[in-house]
Amino acid sequence: MFTKILTATDKVTVRDITVLIAQRIANQANAELHIIHVLESVSTKNCNIIRHYLSGEEMLADSDYKKTIKNEISRNYAGLLNNNGNSTITVVTGFPWQEIIRYSRKISADLIVMGSLSLRAQTDKAVSSAEKVGNNLKEVIVRGKCPVIITNKKITKKRVKIKSVLACVDFSKSCIYALMFAEKLARYSNAKLFIFHMIPIPPQPKYSQADYEADFNTVTEKLRKICPDSIKRLDREYCIWGGSLPHTEVLKCAEKKDADLIVMGSHTKEKHGKWYTGSAVEGVAYRSNCPVIVLTDPTDLKPMGEH
Numbered sequence: 001m002f003t004k005i006l007t008a009t010d011k012v013t014v015r016d017i018t019v020l021i022a023q024r025i026a027n028q029a030n031a032e033l034h035i036i037h038v039l040e041s042v043s044t045k046n047c048n049i050i051r052h053y054l055s056g057e058e059m060l061a062d063s064d065y066k067k068t069i070k071n072e073i074s075r076n077y078a079g080l081l082n083n084n085g086n087s088t089i090t091v092v093t094g095f096p097w098q099e100i101i102r103y104s105r106k107i108s109a110d111l112i113v114m115g116s117l118s119l120r121a122q123t124d125k126a127v128s129s130a131e132k133v134g135n136n137l138k139e140v141i142v143r144g145k146c147p148v149i150i151t152n153k154k155i156t157k158k159r160v161k162i163k164s165v166l167a168c169v170d171f172s173k174s175c176i177y178a179l180m181f182a183e184k185l186a187r188y189s190n191a192k193l194f195i196f197h198m199i200p201i202p203p204q205p206k207y208s209q210a211d212y213e214a215d216f217n218t219v220t221e222k223l224r225k226i227c228p229d230s231i232k233r234l235d236r237e238y239c240i241w242g243g244s245l246p247h248t249e250v251l252k253c254a255e256k257k258d259a260d261l262i263v264m265g266s267h268t269k270e271k272h273g274k275w276y277t278g279s280a281v282e283g284v285a286y287r288s289n290c291p292v293i294v295l296t297d298p299t300d301l302k303p304m305g306e307h
Contacts, residue, residue, distance in 0.1 A: 001188045002029045007113040008036050008100050012053045012069055015076050018151045021291065022113035023080055025149075026087070031111075033087040036103050037073060038096040039066070047094045066091040097139035109146055116152040116285050132282045141266055141281075141294050147181065150285040150292045162189040166239075166259040168196050168250055168280070169223065174265030176226060178295045182263040183231045185293075193236040194257050195223060198249045201242045216240055247283025254290065262292045 007022035019035060026033035039061050043049040050061045053069065070091045074081075081087040092099050104112055116133045133150065141148050167182035169175045179195065186193040199215045201207060219240050227236075239257070243249035254262055264281050285292045 001185065002026075002031045002111045004032045004034065004107050004109045005029070005111045005113060006034045006036060006100070006104050006107065006109040008038065008096065009073070009115075010037065010040075010096070011076075012037070012072050013076070016115070017153070017155065018113055018115045019077065020080070021149070021151055021155070023077075023087075025111070025113070031086075032107075033081065034103070034107055034109065035073070035081075035087065035089045036100060037069060037089070037091045038099045039069065039091065039093045040096055041094055050093055061093050066093075097136040097143070100136070100140050101143050104140075104144060104146065111147055111149065112140060112144060113149045113151065114140060116150050133285050137285075138282075142296055144296065147293050147295050150288075150294060152286060152288065154287075154289050155291060162186075162191045162260045164192045164194065164257060164259050165189070165261050165263060166194045166196055166250070166254050166257060167263045168246075168265075168284075169226075170197065170246075171222065171226070172265060174295060176265070178263050178265035179226070179231075181293075181295055183228075183234065185261070185263065186234055186236075187230075191260070193231065193234050194239050194253070194259065195227070195231075195236060196239040196241070196250060196253050197223060198246050199240060199242045201244055203244065212242060245283075246280040247287070250280065250284050251287055254288065260290055262288060262290060264292060264294050266294055266296045 002025065005022055005026045007019050009016040009019050022035075023033055025031070039050040041047040041050060042058055046060075048061050049058060051057065052059050059065070070089050073089055073091075090103065092103070100112070100114075114137050116137060137148070137150065162185070165182050165186045167179045169179050182193060185191070197219050199212065199219060201212070220238060223238055223240075239253050241249045241253060250262065253259075262284060264284065266281055281292070281294055285294070
């Protein structure tokens, strides 16, 4: 289903679970694995001025330094990447999201695997307490041309074997496309497909059980209409839940159904036509116990699962 997988890591001296997950996906798909490490620039005038990965001191990153970083990363994954037989490690300077996007387009990646927070953001108490994904990830999601799998510190590589897929649907354009992708993924992996939708429950006593049942029936009918016969022939289940916080209900459903992967669409500001990740995506990606795959504008994405 995937032919070229790109994963980004900012870790040099230790193994990154994000890379390990990407490596396992690449092995299962018999795909190329490309690892990129971006030496983040500290100057807008000279992108080669970075901070040393050990001392933190500003320095000029020359070819020898990049080679040192590449060799260090290679040693970390010795004996693992060789199993794939088709992997590369690239070290560049610049601003992370820009370089990740640039490299993904260069190799025509059909999947990007990233952590929810950068190493720097993980040590930033303000960022961590906000329980949101990092800016680099958000920029890659909205500007990239392929799906993005998000990992976090709770996830282990054992969760990569896909036996159940949870597709989140709110009837937006990107979520409908995400559902179509989830179908192909479930079919490819021979996995069960759970189709989730949350009915917003107003915090008002006027909203009765009869109102909820009416909404439930309406949503059920809408889900059946948007699901093609190909989905209906799958092992699938509708999960229609009431709640007030979408990300909370998605996580509850994923835990109850023991989902191995959550598929979500990002959203758009209709007035300006600008894509953004959405609070539900951020909330789920930051807390999920399994990887989360996010798709953006369907008009920017090439067909999935046709390799």
